[in-house]
Amino acid sequence: MKKLLCALTLAFSVISAAFATPPATFSEAKVVAKQKIYLDQANSALGELYCGCKWTWVGKSGGRIDPESCGYQTRKQxxxxxxxxxxxxxxxxxLGxxxxxxxxxxxxxxxxxxxxFRAMExxxxxxxxxxGEVNGDRSNFNYGMASGVAPQYGQCTTRVDFNQRAxxxxxxxxxxVARTTFYMFDRYKLNMSRQQQQLLMAWDKQHPVSAWEKERNRRIAAxxxxxNPFVTGERHWTQGYKPVGDGVVSNIAASPARAASQATLASAGTSGLIIGNQKSHVYHLASGCPGYAQVSAKNQVTFASEVEAQAAGYRKAGNCK
Known part of the structure; x- marks a missing residue:
């Protein structure tokens, strides 16, 4: 019975992975992140990343901070x-x-x-x-210690050392953040300084995986x-760890689900993928839609079917015949 359950679990994992469709652009990712990962977290005890503030969702992926919920005080912006x-x-x-x-x-x-890069972003x-203010202040600084910096955002304990860029x-x-950093550097084969590795390994050890981090991992994996193998325990970062780089190839290729859908379309005699515009959230068919070839490369999102496009929140262009 135990072996059967393990086999079924493995089979389910493989099937789930095959039908997963990661977002293709940063703009699409923000909408998906809201709807499928953080929708019920706006009033959670943990709050947003840096200060633990609660927020109210606004629009497709934005939010309005509740400063009283975390004792936040504006620094400048x-x-x-x-x-x-x-x-x-x-x-x-x-990343870039x-x-x-x-x-x-x-x-x-x-x-x-x-x-x-699009996959990483x-x-x-x-x-x-x-x-937003802390996000802007953090800029592209690495995570580091800022023990000599006085509180900058009221009761928020995140600190930014502008002089040391940390x-x-x-x-x-x-x-x-340590285990997420390990994952990104591992998946995309990035180089990390020895000092950064030492700090993040210390944080990884001092702050074990929480119940929410496990749930977040489960939602994102779906x-x-x-x-993230550094959350599940399948991989462990040690000094001098050699990144695997499994995302450098797999994120370029079409997902198995999308590849299967494309094969189905091809066998049915339908030529060309559906192209969506990630700014307007309008999609165009290869046949009968004048705007099919007019979507700029940076705004393009491809879909294997109209069902897939509509599930992602896109609508057909009004000038399609």
Whole structure:
């Protein structure tokens, strides 16, 4: 019986991964993150990433911060202090700076020309709602110790050392940001300094995986098709760890579910994928839609079927015949 249950669990995991469809762009990822990962977390005890503030959802993926819920006080940027923003736990600059596309034209060039960067930028494991002002202050700084910095945001214990270009998150999320960083560097084969490794390994040990982190991992895995192995315990980061890089190839290729759908379309004689515009959330068919070839590369999202496009919140262009 035990062997049968294990086999069924494994089979279910394989099937779930096969039918998972990760978001293709950062804009799409923010909407998916709200709907499938954090929708019920706006009033949770943990709150947003850096200060533990509660928030109210606004629009497709935005939020309005409740400063009284966390004792937040604005440091300088009132507009950003009032809203949530989607923080890349590993900054987009860090992700892109180790790729040729960034050196050739920065983030916009990477979004246009590098499918691996687009996958990194849209990776749900790396996204978390945060107070916009702290997100802006953190900028592209590495996580580090800021013990000599006085409180900057009222009762919020996250601190940013602008001189040393380092950000120290509150204790409640230090383990989560460490294991997320390990995952991103491992999956996309990035280089991490010895000092950074030592600090994050210490946080990983001092702050074990929480019940919410396990649940977050489960929710994201249902969309991405895989778990964070540093949360599940399948992998452990040690000094000198050699990143695997399993996302460098797998995130470029079509997911098994999408590949199967494409094969079905091909056998049915339907040519071309459906192209969606991630700004307007309108999709175009290869046949009968004048705008099919007019969507700019950086705004394109492809779907294997109209059902898939509509499930992602897209609607057919009005000028399709």
């Amino acid at each position: 009132q507009n950003r202090a009032e809203r949530t923003e989607w923080e890349h736990i590993v900054p987009a600059w860090t 700076n180790q790729r040729q596309c960034w050196k050739s034209g920065g983030r916009e060039n990477c979004v246009d020309k590098d499918p691996v 849209a990776n749900l494991f790396n996204l978390y709602p945060s107070v 950000a120290e998150p509150r204790d409640e999320v230090k383990g989560l 969309v991405m098709g895989h778990s």
